[in-house]
Each structure stands twice: as C-alpha cells, then as structure tokens.
Amino acid sequence: MTAVMITGCSGAGKTTIAAVLARQGLAAIDADDDPLLARSVDAAGNVAEEPAAPDFAWLARHSWAWNPARLDELIQAAAPATLYVCGGAANELELAGRFTQVFLLEIDEPTMLARIDARQDNDWGRIGDTREYLRRFLPGYQARLRASGAIPVDARQPLGQVADAILSRMLANPATSQAGKPGDQPAAPDPGNRQASPEDDPSTISRAQAAVPAPVRCPA
Secondary structure (H helix, E strand, O other), X not given: OEEXXXXXXXXXXXXXXXXXXXXXOOEEEEHHHOOOOEXXXXXXXXXXXXXXXXXXXXXXXXXXXXXXXXXXXHHHHHOOOXXXXXXXXXXXXXXXXXXXXXXXXXXXXXXXHHHHHHOOOOOOOOOOOXXXXXXXXXXHXXXXXXXXXXXXXXXXXXXXXXXXXXXXXHHHOOOOXXXXXXXXXXXXXXXXXXXXXXXXXXXXXXXXXXXXXEEOOOOO
C-alpha cells in the first residue's frame, strides 16, 4: 500500500489537481470531500460545526484535522494502486509516515487571493476573518513545509502542468523512496487545511502576542 500527499494553502489547487489525476485514471481524492476524513475539531478533538463567518476567536480554538483511521481505510481500499491524497490538515505531518512522498503546492499571495476570489464553490478566504488569516499564514506555512522535507512544486503555473510535474517526479523517484517524506520532522501547522503558529495569526498580533497556537483552514 502506498500513498502520496499533495498539500498546500488555500487556492494552491489541491481540488483541481485531484480531478486532473483522477481523469488520468489514478486513484486520487480531494480530502475535503470526505467528511469522515477531514473535519473541524476543537482542542479536545471533538468534531465541531463551522460557523458561517469564522472569526479569529473561533479559528484559534479549532483546527481542520484528518481522522487517522479513515485515512488508513482509504489507503487500504485503493491498494494496490497508489492513492493521491490532495488536501491538508493541522495534523498532516503527524500522519506523514503513511505517505511515501509529500508535495507542497507553492503559491504567492497574489495568486492565492486571485484564485480565492475566482472560485465559485468555496467561500473560504472571503468570509469572516479568513482572508486576513490566510494572508498572514501563507509565508510561514510554506517555509515550514519546505523545512520539513516536503517537495515544493510551483503551483502558480497552469494546474495541468503542476500535475505533470508531480507525476514526473514520481517516475524519477519510485514510490518506495523516502525523499520528500517529512514524517520524522517536527509537525508543521497545516494550511489545507488549520493549525497556525502565533506569529502567523493576525489576531495574535492584535492581542499582544498571546501564546495560544492559532489554527487555520486552507482548503483547496
């Protein structure tokens, strides 16, 4: 059984990449489409309903997390094919040992905001405090993922080309390779996902650096 994680912040193209890979006949899922896998949880791990317009206070108390048992089920069900899991979560690096490769879809702020504004089926980044939250979160998140060993892919280019770049890298590095597998690194907050460190949270700045980790969700 093998699996590959394709992660990135909001607007990076995770949902689109999942669709592109699926059209090529690969086993690929958009993690956010499975409510048994990806869901908002509180600090105790209880599933929580997301408000219509999340503010900084709510975001600081909740995270977007993957259910490890459900992830295992999906990987096993896809076997012997490699499962491409496109999405992100606050606990994604805690679960990185389940993946043979982890790819980071890198974008800049203008690209992120333009894609958020253009999409029709996802209002994250346009409601409540989520837009400013994402602006603050993006640079630190991507830096931490790179430092953890994720393979960066320039996702500013057309997403069909991004998918080709990922598949080319997979062919060059067999699925059994450990390259790009940051499971032994300290867990980094997720984009796709919602755990952000205090310095990335604008509400933290306004609260004089209150030492409470601030979660963030960055769906595709």
